[in-house]
Every structure is written in C-alpha cells, then in structure tokens.
Amino acid sequence: MSGPTAGRATGQTIDRGIVSDADLRRPGVRRGVRAVHAALLVALVVVGLGPILWLAKAAVTPTQDTLRAPIEVFPNGIDWANLAEAWTRFDIDLHFFNTLWLALGSWAVQLLVAVTGGYVLSVLRPAYARVLGALVLSTLFVPAVVLLVPLYLTVLDVPVANVSLINTFWAVWLPAGANAFNVLLVARFFDGLPREVFEAAKVDGAGPFRLGWSIVLPMSRPIIGVVSVFAFITAWKDFLWPLLVLRDPAVQPLSVRLPALQDYVELDVLLAALAISTVIPIAIFLVFQRLFLSGAGLSGAVKG
Amino acid sequence: MADTTVSLAVRSAPPAPAQAPPSGRRRGRVATWIRRGGPSTLVIALPMLLCFGLFSWFPIARAVVMSFQFTNLVTAPEFVGTENFTYVLSDPLLPVAVGNTLYFAVLALLFGYPIPLLAAVAMSEVRRARGLFAALAYLPVVVPPVVAVLLWKTFYSGSDTGVFNTVAGWFGAGPFPWLQHPDWAMPSLVLEATWAAAGGTVIIYLAALTSVPPELYDAAEVDGAGIWRKIWHVTLPQLRPVLFITLILQIIGTSQVFTEPYLFTGGGPANSTTTILLMIYNYAFGGRGDYGAATALSLMLAVVLAILSAIYFRATRRWSTT
Numbered sequence: 186m187s188g189p190t191a192g193r194a195t196g197q198t199i200d201r202g203i204v205s206d207a208d209l210r211r212p213g214v215r216r217g218v219r220a221v222h223a224a225l226l227v228a229l230v231v232v233g234l235g236p237i238l239w240l241a242k243a244a245v246t247p248t249q250d251t252l253r254a255p256i257e258v259f260p261n262g263i264d265w266a267n268l269a270e271a272w273t274r275f276d277i278d279l280h281f282f283n284t285l286w287l288a289l290g291s292w293a294v295q296l297l298v299a300v301t302g303g304y305v306l307s308v309l310r311p312a313y314a315r316v317l318g319a320l321v322l323s324t325l326f327v328p329a330v331v332l333l334v335p336l337y338l339t340v341l342d343v344p345v346a347n348v349s350l351i352n353t354f355w356a357v358w359l360p361a362g363a364n365a366f367n368v369l370l371v372a373r374f375f376d377g378l379p380r381e382v383f384e385a386a387k388v389d390g391a392g393p394f395r396l397g398w399s400i401v402l403p404m405s406r407p408i409i410g411v412v413s414v415f416a417f418i419t420a421w422k423d424f425l426w427p428l429l430v431l432r433d434p435a436v437q438p439l440s441v442r443l444p445a446l447q448d449y450v451e452l453d454v455l456l457a458a459l460a461i462s463t464v465i466p467i468a469i470f471l472v473f474q475r476l477f478l479s480g481a482g483l484s485g486a487v488k489g
Numbered sequence: 490m491a492d493t494t495v496s497l498a499v500r501s502a503p504p505a506p507a508q509a510p511p512s513g514r515r516r517g518r519v520a521t522w523i524r525r526g527g528p529s530t531l532v533i534a535l536p537m538l539l540c541f542g543l544f545s546w547f548p549i550a551r552a553v554v555m556s557f558q559f560t561n562l563v564t565a566p567e568f569v570g571t572e573n574f575t576y577v578l579s580d581p582l583l584p585v586a587v588g589n590t591l592y593f594a595v596l597a598l599l600f601g602y603p604i605p606l607l608a609a610v611a612m613s614e615v616r617r618a619r620g621l622f623a624a625l626a627y628l629p630v631v632v633p634p635v636v637a638v639l640l641w642k643t644f645y646s647g648s649d650t651g652v653f654n655t656v657a658g659w660f661g662a663g664p665f666p667w668l669q670h671p672d673w674a675m676p677s678l679v680l681e682a683t684w685a686a687a688g689g690t691v692i693i694y695l696a697a698l699t700s701v702p703p704e705l706y707d708a709a710e711v712d713g714a715g716i717w718r719k720i721w722h723v724t725l726p727q728l729r730p731v732l733f734i735t736l737i738l739q740i741i742g743t744s745q746v747f748t749e750p751y752l753f754t755g756g757g758p759a760n761s762t763t764t765i766l767l768m769i770y771n772y773a774f775g776g777r778g779d780y781g782a783a784t785a786l787s788l789m790l791a792v793v794l795a796i797l798s799a800i801y802f803r804a805t806r807r808w809s810t811t
C-alpha cells in the first residue's frame with residue numbers, strides 16, 4: 186500500500202480524486218483510506234483470485250481430498266495425473282483444439298466483415314451506405330434471443346445454398362460475422378481518420394481495393410487489435426449457440442463438452458478439464474490487460 | 490426469402506435516379522458508376538451483405554413470420570394466426586418463468602449494483618498499483634461462463650464438506666442446501682452470476698470516475714466539503730448517466746439469463762429457477778420441437794428488451810457527446 190510520502194509524491198502527477206492531499210495529511214483520514222484499501226485488496230484477492238486458485242489446486246488434487254477437505258492445500262500430495270487423464274482419456278485435447286479452431290475462424294470472419302463493412306460504410310460511402318448502415322445498426326436493437334430459433338432453422342437449411350451447416354464449424358463461424366457492434370466500432374474508427382489522405386490517394390488513381398489495402402488497412406491496426414482480442418475471447422466463452430448447432434461430440438468445443446462430461450467423469454478429472462479450459466482466456470487477459478481494463482469492449486455487452 | 494433481404498439492400502446500389510431518364514444518360518451514369526469503382530465497392534461490401542443478410546436480417550424477418558406459423562420441421566409450416574401467442578400466454582409455466590426472471594433481475598440488481606459502485610469509488614482513490622486492483626476485480630469476467638458455473642456447482646455442494654458449507658461451518662452455520670432447495674436455488678444462481686459479471690461493471694465505473702473534472706472537487710473543498718460530502722454531492726451526481734446505463738445493461742443481460750439455470754439446476758427444484766429463456770429453449774429444443782411457440786415468446790421478450798435497448802442507445806449517445 187502506498188505510504189503517506191509516496192502517496193503525496195505521486196499525487197502531484199496523478200489527476201486528483203475525491204480525497205485531496207490536504208485530506209491525506211490528516212492522520213485519521215490517512216489511516217481510514219489505507220484501511221479501506223487494504224480491506225478492498227484482501228476482498229478482491231479472496232473473491233476474484235480465490236476461486237481460480239482453488240480450481241488450479243483442485244485440478245491436481247485427488248477426488249477424495251477435494252470432497253473431504255476442500256479448503257486444505259494438498260493434504261495427501263499432488264496428483265498430476267489428473268491433467269494427463271483429462272487431456273488424453275477424456276479427449277480434452279480434441280475439444281481444446283475444436284475450441285481453438287472455432288475461436289480462430291470466428292475471429293477471421295468477424296474481422297473480415299467488420300473491416301470491409303466499416304470501410305464501405307465510413308470511407309467508400311456509396312449511395313446506399315446510409316440505408317446499409319441503418320440496417321446494420323438496427324440489428325443492435327434486436328436481442329440475441331430473437332435470433333435463436335430462426336437462426337437455428339436457417340443454419341439447418343441455408344437459403345440459396347440449400348446446405349445444412351449443423352455439426353460443421355461454419356455454423357458458428359458465419360453467424361459470428363453478423364456482429365453489428367464490430368462493424369460500427371470499425372466504422373467509427375475510420376470516421377476519425379483524416380479524409381484528405383483518402384482523397385489524395387483517389388486523385389492519384391487508387392481504386393477501392395488499392396485504397397483499402399495500402400492506405401486504410403495499415404492505419405487501422407489499433408482497431409483490428411481491439412476487435413481481434415474480443416472476437417477471440419467471446420468465441421472461446423460461447424456456449425448456447427455451439428450447444429445448438431454442434432450436436433456431434435467430435436466437433437464440440439470445451440464449453441459444450443464439459444457439462445456432458447460431469448455426469449461420467451470423476452470430480453478431480455472434471456476440475457482438471459475446467460482448469461485447462463481457463464488457461465487460454467486468462468493468458469489472453471494477462472497479455473492484453475490494458476485493452477480489457479480500458480473498457481474498450483464493454484459496450485458490446487448490450488448484445489448479451 | 491434471403492434473396493429478397495439481400496437484394497433489397499443491393500438493389501439501391503447503382504445511383505440510378507428514380508424517375509427513369511433517357512436510356513443514353515442512364516448508360517452514362519452506369520459507366521460513371523463503374524469508372525468510380527462502384528462494382529469494387531459492391532464486392533468489398535459483399536462479406537457484410539452476405540453475413541448480415543443470411544444470418545441476421547433474414548432470421549429476424551423469419552422470426553416475425555414464424556411466430557404466426559406452426560412449425561415443427563416434420564410437417565410443412567402452416568399459418569395459425571395468433572395461436573402461438575395465445576398458447577404461450579396461457580401456458581401455466583409462463584407466469585412462473587416471468588416471475589423467476591424478474592426475481593433473478595431484482596436479486597442481481599441488489600447484489601450486483603451497489604457492490605461494484607462502492608468498490609470502484611474506493612479503487613479510484615488507490616494511487617499506486619490501481620491496475621492490480623482492477624485486474625483482480627476483472628479476472629472472473631474472463632473465466633468462461635460454463636467453467637464458472639461448473640466450478641461453483643462444486644462450491645455449492647450440499648454435503649457438509651462442500652466448499653461453501655465448510656466455510657460456513659467455520660462460523661458455526663450450515664450446512665446449507667445451496668442448489669437443492671427452491672428458496673435457496675435462485676439466490677445461489679444470482680451470487681455466481683454476480684461474481685462472473687461484477688468486474689465489467691467496476692471497469693465501467695472506474696472509467697467514469699477518472700473523467701470527473703477535478704475542479705469540481707477543488708470547488709467543493711473551497712465550500713468546506715469533507716470526503717463524504719464530496720462523494721455524495723460531486724461523485725455520485727457525476728456518475729448518474731453511467732449508473733443509468735449499467736442499470737439498463739444489467740436488466741437487458743439478466744432477462745436473457747440461460748447458462749446459469751440451464752447448467753446449475755435445469756430449472757428446478759420445482760421450477761424455482763425456470764427463466765424465460767429456459768422456456769424458449771425447452772419449447773424449441775427440449776424435445777417438443779415447437780418452434781412457433783418459441784419464436785412467439787422470444788418476440789414478446791424482444792419487444793420489451795428493444796425498448797430498453799433504445800433507451801440505452803439514447804443514453805450512451807447523450808453520454809458520449811457531453
């Protein structure tokens with residue numbers, strides 16, 4: 186915790202908050218603030234980190250220990266075999282890579298649609314851009330629940346193509362692309378780019394493809410990063426939609442397979458599988474912490 | 490059907506004037522359109538048109554049509570008027586599900602509204618390692634929901650050596666029937682859901698707190714305000730728009746709750762955790778294959794949610810411009 190001198194020293198550089206430096210000079214306030222912060226830190230460690238640490242511990246603890254003394258740390262030693270058993274005997278490896286493919290494909294489709302769509306709506310602005318933009322925007326107001334059944338029936342028999350996507354990854358990848366939030370996010374980012382550059386490129390004879398590839402795309406790295414991280418992690422966490430369209434266990438991601446496993450797998454192996462499923466999202470969070478904590482992707486929460 | 494939705498958007502593509510001009514000028518316009526890269530633009534718009542056309546606009550239109558049809562995939566769909574709606578509205582489970590969903594939403598507000606606010610206000614005063622606080626708060630949000638539910642299901646074990654019952658035992662309480670008793674099941678679900686979501690709310694509040702103009706605090710101090718009065722008269726009023734937005738967001742989110750009741754309890758015990766979304770799922774995919782009833786119910790829920798979304802959208806617009 187920050188000592189009084191350190192707090193005052195850094196207080197010069199940080200924008201001030203509720204508690205002023207003058208407040209902090211009063212010992213009662215200082216003690217109170219530090220007590221609140223200490224309590225908050227303890228609470229956050231217990232509540233935020235605690236369950237995840239417990240999962241990590243239980244993943245390598247024999248079932249009997251977890252059942253009899255769940256809070257004790259390794260009363261009878263560590264059982265690393267849980268992880269190996271989950272990975273190989275219960276096909277967690279297969280479902281892990283299924284999840285990875287689902288997330289990567291959803292990411293690719295979302296990125297393609299969002300970048301090309303945002304480019305058309307914001308930079309190229311054809312005559313029909315306004316109508317198109319309104320149609321895309323209007324889908325934001327349609328809650329995901331409405332799409333559930335009709336989208337399922339559409340995937341069951343895709344119009345025009347007349348194919349069923351059930352039990353293929355395309356059933357997850359393609360609908361993931363129809364994400365209005367991504368398109369509008371990218372379009373808004375492009376709105377902020379200097380239009381003179383585009384006009385100059387057009388005067389120099391650059392067509393839509395050339396302009397997009399050589400001018401706009403290199404400028405859009407920040408927004409591509411944001412869309413990528415959230416597209417990937419959302420796909421990794423997705424449950425209801427893959428549950429509906431991926432009925433064959435051989436193509437199921439972890440999120441769909443884990444609930445089925447709980448009925449016939451021993452508890453320690455199930456917990457090991459849960460731990461394996463959590464590693465990638467947490468790793469992504471730790472690497473891109475600033476992106477998450479800046480709140481860049483939270484407005485997407487409206488789509489549920 | 491998909492054809493018409495897609496082409497509806499595409500048809501307006503060439504900037505052809507509505508009042509048919511002489512064919513020569515029309516050809517000129519088309520030539521200009523091609524020369525200016527119109528076809529290329531259309532090709533670039535294609536991924537968006539196809540994805541949204543097939544997997545968003547078409548299913549939305551289809552939902553409206555389907556709600557007036559009887560569809561079970563075995564026989565051809567037939568129009569039945571408002572029969573689906575009357576069927577759903579007379580389902581004795583509907584009031585139970587609506588009540589449970591409202592109960593979930595209210596409990597989620599009680600658990601998940603004040604705690605993140607208090608945490609964020611305290612956190613915003615941390616001068617060093619604020620990132621550590623925020624990261625700890627956000628960590629549960631990145632845990633996949635299925636993992637979180639299955640993990641908490643272990644915590645909620647009803648035996649007296651379950652994780653939570655062990656902790657309760659330290660204080661001489663319990664063992665509690667976390668998921669087994671109709672009175673306990675819903676609060677248990679909400680507790681897990683709050684754990685999983687609160688971090689996101691904290692981040693929203695933190696962002697809003699850092700944008701409170703420092704001059705307001707300076708001015709309040711000149712007027713002799715202490716810490717509590719600064720929180721009450723400066724911080725909270727400044728947060729009002731954000732508080733409203735998170736309120737709407739939370740209501741929209743909680744009214745579509747599915748994963749928790751589906752995986753924790755399957756709607757039980759005694760239908761005490763059957764939510765609207767679980768009902769929709771059971772109509773369509775729970776063996777009955779009654780897709781019409783499912784879409785009718787989702788449309789009714791959607792109308793309520795769309796109104797809330799519109800309010801949310803207006804609020805965020807106003808919020809981001811001021």
